[in-house]
Amino acid sequence: MPDQNTHLIRVVNRDQSFKCASDQVLLIAMERMCANVINVGCRGGGCGVCKIRILQGEYECKRMSKAHISDAEQQQGFVLACRVFPRTDLEIEADHYQPRESYYTNRDARKAAC
Amino acid sequence: MRKGVMRPGHIQIRVLDVEEALKHYRDLMGLIEVERDSQGRAYLKGWTEVDKFSVVLRQADEPGMDFVGYKVLDNQTLEKLHGELVEYGCNVEEIPAGELNGCGRRIRFDSPTGHMFELFAEKEQTGKWGLSKVNPEAWPRGLTGMKATRFDHCLLYGPNIAGTLDLFQKVLGFELAEQVLDPEGTRIAGFLTASMKAHDVAFIECPEPGKLHHASFFLDTWEDVLRAADLISMEDVSLDIGPTRHGLTHGKTIYFFDPSGNRSEVFCGGDYHYPDHEPVTWKAEDLGKAIFYHDRVLNERFLTVLT
Ligand code: FES
Ligand SMILES: [Fe+2]
Numbered sequence: 534m535p536d537q538n539t540h541l542i543r544v545v546n547r548d549q550s551f552k553c554a555s556d557q558v559l560l561i562a563m564e565r566m567c568a569n570v571i572n573v574g575c576r577g578g579g580c581g582v583c584k585i586r587i588l589q590g591e592y593e594c595k596r597m598s599k600a601h602i603s604d605a606e607q608q609q610g611f612v613l614a615c616r617v618f619p620r621t622d623l624e625i626e627a628d629h630y631q632p633r634e635s636y637y638t639n640r641d642a643r644k645a646a647c
Numbered sequence: 648m649r650k651g652v653m654r655p656g657h658i659q660i661r662v663l664d665v666e667e668a669l670k671h672y673r674d675l676m677g678l679i680e681v682e683r684d685s686q687g688r689a690y691l692k693g694w695t696e697v698d699k700f701s702v703v704l705r706q707a708d709e710p711g712m713d714f715v716g717y718k719v720l721d722n723q724t725l726e727k728l729h730g731e732l733v734e735y736g737c738n739v740e741e742i743p744a745g746e747l748n749g750c751g752r753r754i755r756f757d758s759p760t761g762h763m764f765e766l767f768a769e770k771e772q773t774g775k776w777g778l779s780k781v782n783p784e785a786w787p788r789g790l791t792g793m794k795a796t797r798f799d800h801c802l803l804y805g806p807n808i809a810g811t812l813d814l815f816q817k818v819l820g821f822e823l824a825e826q827v828l829d830p831e832g833t834r835i836a837g838f839l840t841a842s843m844k845a846h847d848v849a850f851i852e853c854p855e856p857g858k859l860h861h862a863s864f865f866l867d868t869w870e871d872v873l874r875a876a877d878l879i880s881m882e883d884v885s886l887d888i889g890p891t892r893h894g895l896t897h898g899k900t901i902y903f904f905d906p907s908g909n910r911s912e913v914f915c916g917g918d919y920h921y922p923d924h925e926p927v928t929w930k931a932e933d934l935g936k937a938i939f940y941h942d943r944v945l946n947e948r949f950l951t952v953l954t
Contacts, residue, residue: 579710579908
């Protein structure tokens with residue numbers, strides 16, 4: 534019998550899945566599984582890096598930065614994975630954060646590493 | 648040339664939930680909760696700070712920073728700088744005394760990087776927390792968590808740091824203590840001081856205006872930084888990186904996030920600056936080492952995760 538309180542999270546655009554308990558947020562559950570399918574930032578609903586879209590399933594959300602999730606977007610299932618508790622199995626789409634290219638790019642920073 | 652700006656006086660940080668934020672700033676970092684105002688804002692300070700407060704938490708639906716305020720010598724200095732800010736072309740606004748409990752009149756102005764700053768001359772002085780003014784003991788009993796001693800500086804991201812650096816140097820009399828230059832000689836980071844500290848505020852170039860990278864608090868020793876790291880693990884707090892050392896300023900540091908995603912730093916040590924010192928230069932090609940002296944690699948979060 535599957536555990537009532539553990540839900541399967543399928544990340545459709547990454548072709549991977551992970552399990553998340555109903556008292557855990559998606560991002561932390563993913564990190565605990567050492568999976569790398571949602572980008573990790575502040576883990577506090579402030580930076581927007583973990584933005585995903587929920588395609589299927591039920592969930593609850595803690596407060597999220599309006600700078601990254603507008604009311605309209607929230608209606609369409611956009612959420613910050615660090616603020617979402619699953620209530621059923623979920624199908625999600627990762628990688629919805631649009632990083633604005635920084636003046637000094639990450640590519641350059643990586644090049645700088647020795 | 649110094650213009651009478653003394654030190655960072657306060658930062659107002661936006662949080663998604665004030666009660667949760669207090670667990671971070673008060674219980675974990677060990678700041679002293681001073682009071683709440685009629686708007687529900689929470690006021691805090693580090694125990695060594697003589698002024699009434701240095702951190703204000705405001706509940707809002709978008710985390711980040713509202714403004715940073717700097718304390719100037721006296722009202723005459725405030726008036727003079729007020730005029731110079733207007734003349735320089737800033738949008739300047741006067742905030743009446745008492746808008747922040749215990750704080751005098753503030754002069755608020757904008758900047759090319761999109762951040763709001765303030766100057767003020769007067770704030771109620773309640774003295775160092777828990778210590779007597781005469782024959783003070785070494786430290787007060789009853790401190791919690793990391794026992795952060797003071798609000799020290801913040802690092803801000805935005806476009807046109809050249810513009811904001813010019814404003815801070817020309818009008819406010821800050822000095823450039825450290826910088827990062829790319830191969831074309833463009834300054835991508837500037838660390839400014841109004842004191843002997845290696846930085847009282849720092850800026851990094853980024854296309855998005857008005858961003859907060861971190862608010863930083865001072866600890867006395869490396870042992871304290873390590874203990875802060877222990878607490879971060881014990882409390883399962885969101886860690887960014889550390890404990891480690893910066894190349895820039897050579898401070899020993901750890902970065903972590905508050906429950907709304909605003910980055911905090913506690914650090915100790917660091918270089919000093921006198922007005923006759925040349926700016927210390929780091930090359931952009933070595934930015935990894937400049938930021939994280941031991942790893943010598945930038946983690947991607949350092950450049951992209953902002954509020
Ligand atoms: S990780 Fe920053 S908003 Fe989720
Ligand atoms: Fe810092």
